[in-house]
Every structure is written in structure tokens, then in C-alpha cells.
Amino acid sequence: MEEFHRVRRxxxxxxxxxxxxxxxxxxxxxxxxxxxxxxxxxxxxAHVIEKLKETIGKPRTDRYSSxxxxxxxxxxxxxxxxxRFGVKLNPDTxxxxxxxxxxxxxxxxxxxxxxxxxxxxxxxxxxxxxxxFLMAGGVIRSxxxxxxxxxxxxxxxxxxxxxxxxxxxxxxxxxxxxxYVADLDFYKDLVAFAKKHEILILSDLAYAEVYFxxxxxxxxxxxxxxMDIAVEFTSMSKTYSMPGxxxxxxxxxxxxxxxxxxxxxxxxxxxxxxxxVAATAALNGPEDCIREMREVYRRRRDVLVDSFGRAGWDVxxxxxxxxAWAPIPEPxxxxxxxxxxxxLVEKAEVAVAPGIGFGEYGEGFVRIALVENExxxxxxxxxxxxxxxTGPETLHNVVPLATRR
Numbered sequence: 001m002e003e004f005h006r007v008r009r010x011x012x013x014x015x016x017x018x019x020x021x022x023x024x025x026x027x028x029x030x031x032x033x034x035x036x037x038x039x040x041x042x043x044x045x046a047h048v049i050e051k052l053k054e055t056i057g058k059p060r061t062d063r064y065s066s067x068x069x070x071x072x073x074x075x076x077x078x079x080x081x082x083x084r085f086g087v088k089l090n091p092d093t094x095x096x097x098x099x100x101x102x103x104x105x106x107x108x109x110x111x112x113x114x115x116x117x118x119x120x121x122x123x124x125x126x127x128x129x130x131x132x133f134l135m136a137g138g139v140i141r142s143x144x145x146x147x148x149x150x151x152x153x154x155x156x157x158x159x160x161x162x163x164x165x166x167x168x169x170x171x172x173x174x175x176x177x178x179x180y181v182a183d184l185d186f187y188k189d190l191v192a193f194a195k196k197h198e199i200l201i202l203s204d205l206a207y208a209e210v211y212f213x214x215x216x217x218x219x220x221x222x223x224x225x226x227m228d229i230a231v232e233f234t235s236m237s238k239t240y241s242m243p244g245x246x247x248x249x250x251x252x253x254x255x256x257x258x259x260x261x262x263x264x265x266x267x268x269x270x271x272x273x274x275x276x277v278a279a280t281a282a283l284n285g286p287e288d289c290i291r292e293m294r295e296v297y298r299r300r301r302d303v304l305v306d307s308f309g310r311a312g313w314d315v316x317x318x319x320x321x322x323x324a325w326a327p328i329p330e331p332x333x334x335x336x337x338x339x340x341x342x343x344l345v346e347k348a349e350v351a352v353a354p355g356i357g358f359g360e361y362g363e364g365f366v367r368i369a370l371v372e373n374e375x376x377x378x379x380x381x382x383x384x385x386x387x388x389x390t391g392p393e394t395l396h397n398v399v400p401l402a403t404r405r
Contacts, residue, residue, distance in 0.1 A: 009134050014357040017338055021345040033380035036341075036351040038176065038322060038369045042241040042296060045289040051281035055274035065270040068261050069097025069249075073276045076283035077234075077249050084208075085219040093254045094227075096261050099271060101206045101235040101248040104260070106132040107267065108202065108231065108250065111259035113138040118162045120155060120169035120199075124355060124362030126176045129204065141166065142359065145175055147182040152193060159197050169194065172204035174217055177358045177367035178325045179318035181211070187220045194229045200256065201230040206248075209239040209290050211320040212298045221252055231256045238322060239290060240282045247271055247279045297322050300370040300377060307381035312388045315368065324368040325355075329388060337366055348387035350380040 002008075015036070022032055043049075055061055068074070074091035081087045089095055098104030105128045113119070115137035121130045123142035130140045141158045144151050159166055171190065173182035194201050203220045211217055220226050231252035237243040250260055270276065304324060305317045315326040327333075332340045337354035344350045353369070355362030372380070 006135050010131060014338055014354055018341045018345060018351060018354060021342045022351050025345050025349065030349050032345065032349050032351050033372055033376050033383065034351045035368045035370075035372060035377075035380065036353045037371070038367075039371055040238055040241045040243050040322070041371050041373075042293055044242045044245070045240060045282060045285070047285055048240060048242070048278050048282045052274050052278035055277045058274075061273045061277075063273070065273040065276060066097075067264045067268055067270045069095070069270060070273065070276045070280070073097055073280045073283075076280045077251065080283050081219070081221070081251065084216075085222050087219060087221045089251055090254075094251055094257055096250045096257055096264065097270060097276065098233070098248040098250055098260075098264075099246040099268065100237060100243075101204060101233040102128050103246070104233045104248055104250045105129065105202070105204070106135070107263050108233075108256065108260045109133045109136040109138065111263040112168065112200070112256065116164065118164060118166040120158055120166050122170060122172060122175070123360065124177055124358035124365075125170070125172055126204065127358065129170045129172065130359070142361070143169070145172075145178050145361075146180050147171075147173060147186045152189065155193065159199075165197075166199055168200040168202055170202045170204070171220070172206075174207040174210065174318075174320035176204075176207065176321060177323055177353070177355070177362065177365075179321040179323055181215075181217055181320045184218045184222060187218060187223050187226070190220065191223045191226045191229065195225065199229070200253070201226075203230060203232040205232050206235040207238055207321045208234060210294060210297055210322050212294070212301060213319050215319070217320060227252055229253060231260075236279055236282060239293070240279075241289075241293060242279070242282070245271075245275050245279070247275060297370050300372075300374060303374045303377050304368065304370065304381075307378050308384065311381045311385035313384060322370045324370070326352075326366055326368055328364055328366060331388075333364060337363055341366055344384070344387070348380070348383040350383055 074095040077095050078089040078091045081089050109132035113133055113136040117138045119133045119138050120143050121140050122145040143154045208217055220230050231250055233250050235248040305315050308315045313329050315324050318324050328340050337356045341352050341354040353367040355365035
């Protein structure tokens with residue numbers, strides 16, 4: 001039977017290949033050190049959980065909530081932007097609460113994209129950055145992920161050779177999966193570029209608080225005039241270890257925010273009210289939990305880089321995000337990232353995410369998530385050391401012939 005039109009536009013979900021390998025290995029009794037999915041394992045802050053418990057069951061809290069987010073939550077997000085970035089936001093017109101940043105991206109794509117519209121998207125990048133627009137009928141043109149001068153050279157060429165002209169560009173710093181970080185000068189150039197070419201900017205800042213070198217990542221909205229063309233998406237998933245709560249925000253340009261709010265008004269009634277109240281408590285509450293989260297990921301990063309390096313796999317140390325973007329070790333490069341990731345599960349009992357899942361320019365890399373404790377990361381490194389010492393000589397036994405070309 002023929003697939004539906006929108007489903008047909010989506011490529012096979014390559015992460016499912018590794019997920020199946022994990023399931024088979026676990027069913028056989030393997031203890032998988034799972035560094036694949038960026039699924040935070042830290043507990044949500046105690047005061048946030050207590051606020052949730054306190055709110056559940058109160059009058060009216062079981063009723064439909066507000067699609068845009070309750071006013072207290074939007075005010076709390078405005079206060080966060082003010083103290084963190086020095087950016088003033090109007091809670092009424094410049095903020096919408098989303099069901100995580102992923103839902104926000106998918107629905108802003110529905111809100112602003114006409115069939116055939118061209119969107120400039122980093123490659124490699126988090127899948128929703130491209131596929132949200134593909135599902136909305138858009139056309140994707142790839143630009144580099146790294147915030148270097150070549151980014152603007154490629155953007156210029158993409159605009160020059162695109163018919164119709166692109167309507168928007170996506171950026172994501174700190175970047176998922178590459179962990180690249182942009183500075184304020186890059187954003188100044190980006191805003192000037194966007195205004196020159198009359199395109200919108202959609203900025204993913206989900207990892208704003210996960211940084212390790214005492215250099216907090218900036219917001220594009222800190223740039224004068226950015227509010228004219230930019231919307232930014234943030235998430236409480238990583239900052240407050242609340243991934244399952246599905247709480248995020250879109251902030252910035254009033255026209256885009258209004259379009260997103262209108263689309264969402266047809267699709268949902270917002271998150272469960274007690275979750276929104278608890279999220280408000282998180283944003284208004286003490287920030288010790290954020291600093292503790294950051295320190296946990298920093299220690300894990302250091303252990304990962306050190307232990308994997310000792311095992312024979314040099315992993316570049318990320319300066320931000322909860323991921324390391326690691327080149328496939330030389331003896332295994334020809335396998336590609338999917339087959340290498342499967343091998344790690346089957347032979348080293350370690351799961352990572354294949355780079356090809358983030359775009360074709362992610363091939364040759366894997367993403368390693370800092371979602372296991374230090375002891376487990378060291379365990380994974382020991383497994384990998386044994387695998388790297390014996391793997392190349394036994395590849396003919398573990399890789400199907402059809403994949404070795």
C-alpha cells in the first residue's frame with residue numbers, strides 16, 4: 001500500500017536501527033551503556049516537584065489550560081530573559097509556551113511555511129530543524145553547522161541559487177549534535193545578513209545553560225534589531241532536567257509568535273496546568289540546581305574525553321551542550337556511522353547515535369550523550385578499549401559482506 005504523502009517525504013529513521021540492536025542485545029542479557037539518546041537522567045529539582053504535588057488536585061487545575069501558557073509562566077520566562085540576557089520581552093505578545101522546543105519548531109514550521117517555501121537549515125543538525133519544514137511542505141537547503149565565515153559564504157550562495165528565495169534560516173548554538181558555540185559577534189553578522197536578504201531567523205537555544213568554560217552562550221535577541229526578524233526556542237528539559245514534562249518556549253518577533261499561537265490554538269490546550277505552575281516555580285526559584293546540573297555534565301565530559309582517549313578513541317571535548325561529536329576511529333571509517341554504531345552495541349555494549357541521522361554531512365561521526373554516570377562512562381570506555389584492540393581484525397566476522405565495499 002502506498003505511503004501517505006507527508007510520511008513519504010520523511011526518510012527512514014536511522015536511529016531505529018541502533019534501537020533495534022540495543023533491544024536485541026538487552027534481550028540477550030547485555031548491559032548496554034546507553035550514550036545514544038539525549039535523554040537527561042538527572043532528577044528534576046526538589047522544589048519544582050514539590051510545587052507540582054502542591055498544585056495537583058487544586059480547584060480548576062484539571063480543566064483545559066492555556067495554549068499560549070498561563071500568564072505567570074510567561075512572566076517568569078520574561079524575567080529569565082531579562083536577568084540572563086538583558087532582553088526585555090512582552091509576555092502578552094512575545095512569548096508562547098510550547099510542549100518542548102521540538103513541538104515549537106514543528107508548529108512554527110506549520111505556521112510560516114507555504115508549499116515550496118525554501119528554508120536554510122544547518123547540516124548536520126537536530127532532525128526537527130529540517131523535517132518540521134519538510135512535513136509542512138517546505139524545501140530544505142543545507143548550510144554549514146559551524147559558525148565560521150564560510151557559513152555566510154554558503155548562505156549567500158544558497159540565497160542566490162534558490163528559487164523561490166528562502167524565507168527563513170535555522171540556527172542552533174550550542175549545537176545539537178556538533179556542540180558548536182556561537183558568540184555575539186556571529187549573531188550580529190547573522191542579524192545584519194538576515195535583514196539584508198529579508199529572511200527570518202529561527203534560533204534553537206535549548207542548551208543555553210549547559211556550558212563548561214564560564215562563557216555563557218548568548219541569545220540572538222541580545223543583538224539590536226534582532227526582534228524584527230528572529231524567534232528563539234528554549235526548553236526546560238536540559239536546564240532543569242525536566243524532559244518528560246514537555247515544557248519549552250518560543251520568544252521574540254511578535255508576528256511569528258502570533259502565527260505560532262494561532263496554529264497552537266487549533267492543536268492543543270497547553271501543558272497540564274500543574275506542570276505550568278511548577279515550571280513557573282523553576283524559573284522563579286533558586287539557580288543552585290542549574291549550577292549543579294552543569295557541574296555534573298562537566299565532570300562526565302572530562303571522564304568521557306579522558307577514558308575514551310585512554311581506550312584509543314580521541315573524542316574532542318565539547319565546550320557546551322550535553323553531547324560530544326566524535327569522529328569514527330580510523331579503522332572503522334569505511335563502515336559508516338550506522339554500521340559502526342551497531343558494532344559498538346553488539347561488540348562493546350555501548351550505544352551512540354550515528355551521525356548520518358543528523359544529515360548527510362554528519363557521516364563519519366557519532367554523537368555521544370552524557371547521560372550515564374561517571375562509573376558507567378568508564379565501564380563503556382573499558383568495553384570500547386577491548387573492542388578497538390580486536391575489532392579491525394574480526395570485522396569480516398561481524399559486518400555483513402554487502403556493507404563492506
